[in-house]
Amino acid sequence: MAEFRIAIIGAGPAGYFAAQALQSAEIDGKKFAIDMIEKLPTPWGLVRSGVAPDHPKIKSVSKVFEKIATQEGFRLVGNVELGRDISLKELEEMYDAVIIATGSTVGRKLGIPGEELANSISAADFVPWYNAHPEYKNLEVDFSDQVAVVIGAGNVAIDVARMLALNPKELDLTDTAQYALDKLHNSAIREVHLFGRRGPEHAAFTSPELRELPKLEYTDVFIDKGEISAAQQRAGSAGEIPKDIKANLEAMAAIATADKKGVDRKLSLHFLSTPLEIKGEGRVEEIIFSINEVKD
Ligand SMILES: Cc1cc2nc3c(=O)[nH]c(=O)nc-3n(C[C@H](O)[C@H](O)[C@H](O)COP(=O)(O)OP(=O)(O)OC[C@H]3O[C@@H](n4cnc5c(N)ncnc54)[C@H](O)[C@@H]3O)c2cc1C
Known part of the structure; x- marks a missing residue:
């Protein structure tokens, strides 16, 4: 034919x-x-x-x-x-x-001073690195400090934060690149802080990704309860809260009130914080944020 x-x-x-x-x-x-x-x-x-x-x-x-x-x-x-x-x-x-159908692989820049410092890494590079993409296997990644910061309030940010915060033995049986797994097993990171620019009600997470966080076996996840209540009030004052936002806020409230395990690996979600500058002598040491306010 x-x-x-x-x-x-x-x-x-x-x-x-x-x-x-x-x-x-x-x-x-x-x-x-x-x-x-x-x-x-x-x-x-x-x-x-x-x-x-x-x-x-x-x-x-x-x-x-x-x-x-x-x-x-x-x-x-x-x-x-x-x-x-x-x-x-x-x-x-x-x-x-x-x-x-070649997709889109270029990460968006923050456009702030210090973004080019060593160990300030775009998710567009970091994610393919741990997933064994051949073009990213030589990425310089340094896990020698205790604290990592993830900027962004969507599912990619959650993926990255979770990958850094979980116990790497949870990845042993997965497709994680062996070189990344070796690095993660030797990682000193014990605190991961994720920052979103806007309020919890504006976050681009989806609720299944949020709901799995308190189930992490070796990591405690924190969100400020007051921040979620305030977001629920703000979202509710505009009328009925859309289903996806309601589900997200409920999932975040559940994280805020969940019993903590008292483990040393911690993941904290923060909102209303815009990164202004990344500082450090040759590599990332400090990040300066401005604190935002939601206005009608
Ligand atoms: C970190 C991350 C996590 C995600 N998690 C999820 C998830 O949990 N659930 C979900 O539904 N979606 C998820 N997504 C989104 C999903 O992966 C994308 O929406 C989807 O893969 C896009 O498909 P695509 O075919 O357009 O592009 P891609 O998947 O990027 O595929 C494009 C292909 O084109 C090839 N290519 C590029 N340039 C050329 C060229 N010049 N010549 C030949 N080949 C080329 C690339 O190598 C690649 O294989 C995630 C995305 C990211 C970045």
Whole structure:
């Protein structure tokens, strides 16, 4: 049967789900033959190099990708980078259509003095480092101090904070890169402080990620109860609290009131704090924050 020939660039979720859509489509009796072109030797994009290694259930979406990859007419070509090994023009000459699904891997800068100091690391570099992404394996990471600060109030910040705060033996049976695991086992970090710029009611976390924090076996998690009550009042004063915000605030209140285990590993969530400057002699030693206020 005649086929359209399609190149999909990038073997992440977007690439695989585009392939899946094409596999179930047909135009004028013609089906689609797909070549997926990936710059790395391994597929799955951020499902491999982004999703935290202690969340294997989320990574299990790779089973869907494997099913797509074993359909007739699908080929994965690894170690080929668009722009380095092959140009878009060349691909356009070879295929009926080219789908670009190369994701977004660049971290956002804070734009504050001291951001360039050693050991001030973007999650866009740190996460692929612990996930064994070949381009990040030589990242300089220093865990010799007791305190780590994570800036951000979304699920990536929670992932990073949890990875730093949990007992690394909880990662021994996961896909964490061996070099990262070795470093984490020797880490002196015992206090992780996560800071969000706005209030708890504005945080971009999702509640399942928050709800798992008090269940950490070797880490106590802290949030100021007063800060959550104030956020609940503020959010409620504008009418009915949207479901996702309500669930987040309930999960945070549960963290605030949960019994603590009295262990030495601690993770604290703080809000209404904007980083102004990172200070240190050649490497991070201190961070200056301004304290914010929510106004109507
Ligand atoms: C730290 C972190 C944790 C996350 N956790 C979750 C989670 O728990 N649950 C969830 O649902 N989502 C999570 N996400 C989001 C999810 O991983 C992304 O939304 C999703 O992977 C985006 O898919 P994508 O295919 O667009 O891009 P990507 O996954 O980035 O895939 C793009 C692919 O293109 C390849 N590529 C790039 N440039 C080229 C090129 N020039 N030539 C050839 N190939 C190229 C890359 O190597 C990569 O394999 C997380 C993201 C991060 C960063």
